Amino acid sequence: MAERDIERLFEARRGQLDHRVKKDYVNNGIATIPCRISDYSDVISTYSVEGCETLNTEFTEYLKSAAEVTPTECPLVLNIIGDCLSEKEKQTIEDTIRDDFAYDLGMVEKEEKRHIQTFNLMFFGLLFGGILLWLTRVLADEPREVFFILFWFMGDTLCDYIFLTGHDLRRDRRLAGRLASIKVIFSESYKAPNYTENDINRLYSEIEKDVADTIQEDE
Numbered sequence: 001m002a003e004r005d006i007e008r009l010f011e012a013r014r015g016q017l018d019h020r021v022k023k024d025y026v027n028n029g030i031a032t033i034p035c036r037i038s039d040y041s042d043v044i045s046t047y048s049v050e051g052c053e054t055l056n057t058e059f060t061e062y063l064k065s066a067a068e069v070t071p072t073e074c075p076l077v078l079n080i081i082g083d084c085l086s087e088k089e090k091q092t093i094e095d096t097i098r099d100d101f102a103y104d105l106g107m108v109e110k111e112e113k114r115h116i117q118t119f120n121l122m123f124f125g126l127l128f129g130g131i132l133l134w135l136t137r138v139l140a141d142e143p144r145e146v147f148f149i150l151f152w153f154m155g156d157t158l159c160d161y162i163f164l165t166g167h168d169l170r171r172d173r174r175l176a177g178r179l180a181s182i183k184v185i186f187s188e189s190y191k192a193p194n195y196t197e198n199d200i201n202r203l204y205s206e207i208e209k210d211v212a213d214t215i216q217e218d219e
Contacts (some may be wrong), residue, residue, distance in 0.1 A: 021069055028195040030077055030203065031070035033063060036190070037082040040089050044096060053096045060100070063179065072174050075203055076182040083188045094184045102214075105176035112169045119161045125154045181207045 025031045037043060045056045067076055080093065129151035183203055195203075 027193045031074040032077045032193045033066045101179040105180045108176045122154045122158045
């Protein structure tokens with residue numbers, strides 16, 4: 001029997017993420033996440049009290065993991081499938097999803113502001129450190145080493161924000177914004193979505209109004 005390099009075969013294997021995402025989620029530029037439930041507690045945490053509900057952690061993670069793989073330019077629709085909910089429970093679920101993800105978005109915005117402040121501090125510190133190095137170029141090597149350490153520390157922090165942390169925060173902010181604007185629908189059985197042009201225009205209008213309302217509240 002010929003010897004097989006099975007490890008090389010595995011390394012040569014290619015994923016099919018785009019195909020799977022288009023097949024399972026995206027239709028006409030809208031990403032629909034189907035979620036089958038058997039009870040109200042599948043969505044709302046059993047630790048919640050009436051009037052102060054929070055989402056079930058497992059449900060939240062499912063939504064986030066599904067949304068992360070969908071194209072960032074696609075609005076999100078959540079299709080909750082099941083016949084176990086009252087009209088009051090449906091309204092509570094809609095409100096809680098909106099409020100919880102709006103809270104997540106606020107936390108990301110807060111973290112982003114903190115990092116922007118750090119970025120500005122490091123930027124001006126880097127300029128100041130460069131000036132100090134130039135002004136102290138006549139000093140001995142030992143005293144200048146302190147300035148070199150500070151200069152490279154601030155430069156390293158700045159590069160980390162630009163190429164790593166900043167990128168991650170912008171990605172988290174886009175995801176949180178999409179989830180905070182997610183459209184929730186309810187159905188008793190699963191049916192593959194088929195959005196018309198009117199459906200798409202209506203969804204975009206609702207998202208635009210929602211975003212405009214949050215901007216006005218912020219002002």
